[in-house]
Amino acid sequence: GAGVSQSPRYKVAKRGQDVALRCDPISGHVSLFWYQQALGQGPEFLTYFQNEAQLDKSGLPSDRFFAERPEGSVSTLKIQRTQQEDSAVYLCASSLGSSRANRQAFFGQGTRLTVV
Amino acid sequence: AQTVTQSQPEMSVQEAETVTLSCTYDTSESDYYLFWYKQPPSRQMILVIRQEAYKQQNATENRFSVNFQKAAKSFSLKISDSQLGDAAMYFCAFGGKLIFGQGTELSVKP
Numbered sequence: 319g320a321g322v323s324q325s326p327r328y329k330v331a332k333r334g335q336d337v338a339l340r341c342d343p344i345s346g347h348v349s350l351f352w353y354q355q356a357l358g359q360g361p362e363f364l365t366y367f368q369n370e371a372q373l374d375k376s377g378l379p380s381d382r383f384f385a386e387r388p389e390g391s392v393s394t395l396k397i398q399r400t401q402q403e404d405s406a407v408y409l410c411a412s413s414l415g416s417s418r419a420n421r422q423a424f425f426g427q428g429t430r431l432t433v434v
Numbered sequence: 435a436q437t438v439t440q441s442q443p444e445m446s447v448q449e450a451e452t453v454t455l456s457c458t459y460d461t462s463e464s465d466y467y468l469f470w471y472k473q474p475p476s477r478q479m480i481l482v483i484r485q486e487a488y489k490q491q492n493a494t495e496n497r498f499s500v501n502f503q504k505a506a507k508s509f510s511l512k513i514s515d516s517q518l519g520d521a522a523m524y525f526c527a528f529g530g531k532l533i534f535g536q537g538t539e540l541s542v543k544p
Contacts, residue, residue, distance in 0.1 A: 351531060360438075360525050360534035361479075374531060407477060411532075423532060425471075425479035 320344075322426035324410050330432045331400045339395045339429045343412030350393050351423060352385055353409040361409055367393060400433045407431070436461045438528050440535035447516045448543050454501075455511045455538045457526030463487075466529050468502065470511045473523040473537075482524070485509065518542050 323342040331337050343350050349368055353361035354377075364383065366374040369390035378385070382401075387393040397404055407430050411423040438459045447453035459468070470482040485493045485502050493500050497517075501510045513520055521542045526535040 353532075353534075358537075360440075360536050361532070363531050363533065366531050409477075409479065411479070422481060422484065424481075427476060427478045430477075 322410055322412055322424050324408075324426035324429050326429060327427065328430050328432075330434060333400060333402060333433055335400050336396065336398045337400055337431065339397075339408050339431070341393045341395070341410030341412075341426060343391065343393070343410070344414075344424055345391075346414065347412035347424075348390075348415050349413040349423075350387060351411045351413075352393070352395050353411070354379075355407040355409055355428070357406070364395070364408075397431075400431075402433050405431055405433045436463075436528060436533050438526055438533050438535040440526055440538050442538045443536070444539045444541070446541045446543060447513070447520075449516055449518060451516055452512060452514045453516055453540065455513075455524050455526075455540070457509045457511070457535055459507050459509065459526070459528045459533075461507070461528065463529075468500075468509045469527040469532070470498070470500070470509075471525045471527060471534075472520075473525060475522075479525070483511065513540075516542050518544060 325340045352364040355361040363377040365385045367387040382398045384396045407428040409428045411425045413423045466487045468485045471479045472482050483495045483498050497514045499512045523537045525537045
């Protein structure tokens with residue numbers, strides 16, 4: 319596609335529900351990132367993929383958060399047993415390569431998750 | 435730990451004037467990238483400008499330029515000839531996996 323696409327744009331979940339957020343990166347982009355952005359805050363890094371390999375998951379806040387990118391393209395961020403503190407915008411970004419020359423990340427419009 | 439600090443939660447500028455947004459960071463690395471991103475209400479992050487730490491020359495993109503002071507770990511963004519469309523949240527970010535600051539909300543007065 320022309321840009322990074324995220325779905326759904328908005329998600330309301332009842333506390334305790336599981337949710338799955340999808341990210342379609344730009345075709346051919348090797349690197350994929352997930353961020354969590356609370357209201358009025360800057361995005362916080364969650365996890366990073368290079369192709370299908372999850373190279374860094376140091377930002378995942380708990381074991382309820384899980385991300386995958388099985389074929390090195392589309393990625394899914396799953397949150398189990400959602401809590402109110404999970405309410406945030408979840409941003410996905412992709413970049414062409416992993417080298418310093420290809421560090422420009424392109425962002426999707428995010429998924430706004432509200433846990434009630 | 436790597437941190438990014440934006441000390442100005444809000445800034446305001448008159449249309450056609452110049453405004454400077456501040457950013458400081460902390461790292462032990464010697465070679466890295468720094469970025470300024472713009473986030474309008476649509477939420478989509480848009481890259482404004484980037485700077486490679488090993489380059490001494492300050493980056494410039496049309497009306498946007500940076501003042502990069504490596505020793506001071508300072509990376510400010512200057513917007514010249516401000517336009518109404520420049521109004522947005524601006525985030526400074528560091529490194530390959532992007533460590534973001536807290537953001538500065540810029541308003542532009544007509």
